[in-house]
Amino acid sequence: MFLEVNSLNKQFETAKGTLVVLKDIDMQIEQGEFICAVGASGSGKSTLLRQIAGLDRPTTGEVKVDGKTVHGPGPDRGMVFQHYTLYPWMSVQENTEFGLKLQGVPKAVRREQASYFLNVVGLTQFAQSLPKALSGGMKQRVAIARALASEPKVLLMDEPFGALDIHTKESMHEFMLELWQRTGITIFMITHDVEEAVFLSNRIFALGARPGTVRKVMQINLPDRSQMVKRHSIFHDYRDELMDLLRKHGQEALAVV
Amino acid sequence: MSQSVNPPRSIQPYIKTQPMQPTVFWRLAEDIPKPLYTALMIASIVVPVLLWWLVTTVGNIDPKFLPSPGQVLEAFGRLWGTRELLKDTVASLWRVGMGFLLAAALSIPVGVLMGSFASIRALLEPLFALIRYMPAPAFIPLLILYLGIGEEPKITLIFIGVFFFNSLMVMDTVKFVPKELIEATYMLGGNRLETLTQVILPHVLPGIIDACRINLAAAWQLVIVSELIAANEGLGRRISVAGRFLRTDEIFVGLIVIGVIGLLFDLLFQYLLRVTCNWANQKR
Ligand SMILES: Nc1ncnc2c1ncn2[C@@H]1O[C@H](COP(=O)(O)OP(=O)(O)OP(=O)(O)O)[C@@H](O)[C@H]1O
Ligand SMILES: [Mg+2]
Numbered sequence: 446m447f448l449e450v451n452s453l454n455k456q457f458e459t460a461k462g463t464l465v466v467l468k469d470i471d472m473q474i475e476q477g478e479f480i481c482a483v484g485a486s487g488s489g490k491s492t493l494l495r496q497i498a499g500l501d502r503p504t505t506g507e508v509k510v511d512g513k514t515v516h517g518p519g520p521d522r523g524m525v526f527q528h529y530t531l532y533p534w535m536s537v538q539e540n541t542e543f544g545l546k547l548q549g550v551p552k553a554v555r556r557e558q559a560s561y562f563l564n565v566v567g568l569t570q571f572a573q574s575l576p577k578a579l580s581g582g583m584k585q586r587v588a589i590a591r592a593l594a595s596e597p598k599v600l601l602m603d604e605p606f607g608a609l610d611i612h613t614k615e616s617m618h619e620f621m622l623e624l625w626q627r628t629g630i631t632i633f634m635i636t637h638d639v640e641e642a643v644f645l646s647n648r649i650f651a652l653g654a655r656p657g658t659v660r661k662v663m664q665i666n667l668p669d670r671s672q673m674v675k676r677h678s679i680f681h682d683y684r685d686e687l688m689d690l691l692r693k694h695g696q697e698a699l700a701v702v
Numbered sequence: 703m704s705q706s707v708n709p710p711r712s713i714q715p716y717i718k719t720q721p722m723q724p725t726v727f728w729r730l731a732e733d734i735p736k737p738l739y740t741a742l743m744i745a746s747i748v749v750p751v752l753l754w755w756l757v758t759t760v761g762n763i764d765p766k767f768l769p770s771p772g773q774v775l776e777a778f779g780r781l782w783g784t785r786e787l788l789k790d791t792v793a794s795l796w797r798v799g800m801g802f803l804l805a806a807a808l809s810i811p812v813g814v815l816m817g818s819f820a821s822i823r824a825l826l827e828p829l830f831a832l833i834r835y836m837p838a839p840a841f842i843p844l845l846i847l848y849l850g851i852g853e854e855p856k857i858t859l860i861f862i863g864v865f866f867f868n869s870l871m872v873m874d875t876v877k878f879v880p881k882e883l884i885e886a887t888y889m890l891g892g893n894r895l896e897t898l899t900q901v902i903l904p905h906v907l908p909g910i911i912d913a914c915r916i917n918l919a920a921a922w923q924l925v926i927v928s929e930l931i932a933a934n935e936g937l938g939r940r941i942s943v944a945g946r947f948l949r950t951d952e953i954f955v956g957l958i959v960i961g962v963i964g965l966l967f968d969l970l971f972q973y974l975l976r977v978t979c980n981w982a983n984q985k986r
Contacts, residue, residue: 500885518888530886534904534981544890547900575981595890 447631448474448497448599453506455492466492468656470506474648479625479632481642482650485691489657490635491527494603497633498524511598520544523592525602529584531576537563537587538572544595555594562590565624582606582613586620593628602634606641615672618644622670639691643667643683644675651690661690769951774958777951786940791959793936794925797853801860802921806914809868813913814906816869817876818898827873830866838863839927846931856928863924868917875909876902908979915971922964 450472456465466489474480484490495501497508499518508515510522518524531540538556541563545555563569566586576584585605592600606614622645625632636642642649646665653660665683667674674680726734733739751771757763758770765773781787816823816830841862845855879902887897926938933939937956944952976983 498885498889500888518885520889520891522889524886524889526882526886528880528882530880530882532883532901532904534979543887543900547887547890547892547896577981591890 447476447511448633449509450497451507453496453503453508455496456504465656468658470659472650472659474631474633476631477629478648479646480634480648480650481646482635482652483637483639483642483687483691484652484657485654486637488652488654490652491603493657494601494635498522498601520548520595521598523595523597523600525585525588525592525605527603527607529588531584531587533576536573536575537568540576540587541591541594544591548595558594562594566590582609582617585617599631599633602632604636621645639684639687640675643680643687649687651687663687766948766950769954773951774954778955781952781955787959789935790937790940794938797856797928798860798921798925801857802864802918805861805864805868809865810872810910813869813872814876814903817873818902823873830869834866834870838924842931851932855931859928860921860924864917864921867920868913871913872910875906875913879905908975908982911971911975915968918967919964922960
């Protein structure tokens with residue numbers, strides 16, 4: 446197994462008492478998979494990703510990447526955050542190089558590496574711009590390039606396209622699929638957009654809320670990955686199944702409150 | 703669940719529609735035409751001076767009470783000619799410069815550390831917050847007692863007045879560094895020191911420059927107070943001596959010189975902010 450989450454539990458101590466956010470999460474992910482974790486808002490998706498990233502420690506259980514237990518954050522896991530996290534004083538090129546700089550990669554090498562990935566995300570001509578001159582979709586593409594430049598084992602993404610309009614989102618989807626096919630990188634992406642999940646991933650983890658648990662793992666086999674496939678009945682079946690699943694658990698969660 | 707509920711009555715009769723009139727002068731949080739802006743800025747200085755001139759020429763006012771602009775200019779020429787004004791200005795500038803630079807050099811690192819590490823914040827914030835509320839001039843008797851009446855107590859007074867405020871203001875700027883930016887740096891392989899020096903510091907630089915700009919104004923006020931401690935020269939000293947001998951024109955000269963120098967410093971800091979932190983400008 447390449448990315449493993451083993452009986453992970455996470456609870457927070459709050460003023461109102463203990464809040465169980467994640468309960469008995471188990472995930473086995475192979476190298477080169479494109480995984481989406483889908484769940485309602487507040488189901489603990491970001492919390493789960495933070496445990497995998499090592500930005501937070503599970504209460505019990507563990508996360509393993511390529512056989513090694515995760516003890517803290519590190520560049521073997523590239524992370525793209527829900528909000529824009531580019532360094533506003535650095536140019537796009539400097540942003541993309543920054544991780545390599547921190548890891549002590551010589552200047553010439555990191556320049557070449559960053560340029561390559563800026564080309565991959567199609568932003569070569571903006572290399573010298575400041576982030577404030579970019580649109581939302583472009584900023585996320587820089588964030589992806591920055592994460593990829595360190596050649597991570599997994600790419601972790603937390604609702605990276607949540608703030609984008611539908612057309613920008615679609616072109617980002619195509620971009621992601623192309624990137625995935627070209628690099629063969631393992632991707633673990635969080636979203637609450639059901640169509641996005643079905644279109645992009647080869648497996649979907651559907652999360653239920655309060656506490657967050659894996660309710661179902663769906664294998665996705667689409668005939669192809671073009672925008673046209675969204676009109677296909679197989680696509681609709683997957684989508685509806687996932688929708689029903691989330692709706693059912695959403696109502697259960699509401700009934701608890 | 704969702705039964706349609708009819709509102710008890712229509713609120714339409716209560717709604718007053720207010721058309722918005724086009725305006726130039728009263729545009730809310732918007733720019734006005736550049737020529738108008740420049741004209742208003744010039745008027746901001748010229749109108750009060752004109753009123754001053756008018757009051758002193760038309761009204762029959764004792765120059766000991768309110769000298770005319772011409773008389774103040776004359777006094778300026780007189781003090782400049784004897785080089786006294788230059789000596790005063792240099793003396794005050796030197797005190798402000800020393801006190802402020804020392805305070806800034808210490809308070810910037812201390813403030814950044816307080817903002818970055820909760821441990822250091824807990825250690826220092828209560829003390830600093832307490833001392834901040836003690837007016838710096840109230841330290842004068844102690845300073846004289848400990849440091850005598852030379853330059854040291856004057857510089858120390860300015861230091862006290864700037865250091866605590868600046869530390870706390872710099873600390874606050876660090877709080878505005880988004881947590882995700884720091885976490886993103888960890889994910890890219892940065893350690894704590896690298897994150898502090900290569901992410902937090904550049905991010906708070908504009909905030910630090912702004913805090914220093916505001917606290918330089920405070921330092922400039924304190925230099926006048928500090929010169930109440932047995933000073934032989936200085937702009938504050940000039941004003942209090944002039945007051946004793948009822949040379950009102952010289953009081954005005956002192957005030958205007960202090961104001962102009964302060965303004966120049968402010969502009970210098972604004973310029974510094976523009977050239978070093980272009981990324982932080984709102985407008986492209
Ligand atoms: N540090 C924390 N302390 C206390 N409670 C927390 C903390 N972090 C998250 N939670 C709680 O955990 C639950 C899940 O939060 P999380 O951010 O993981 O949800 P999410 O699925 O990512 O939601 P969204 O789709 O809105 O981003 C929420 O109820 C939240 O209040
Ligand atoms: Mg989230």
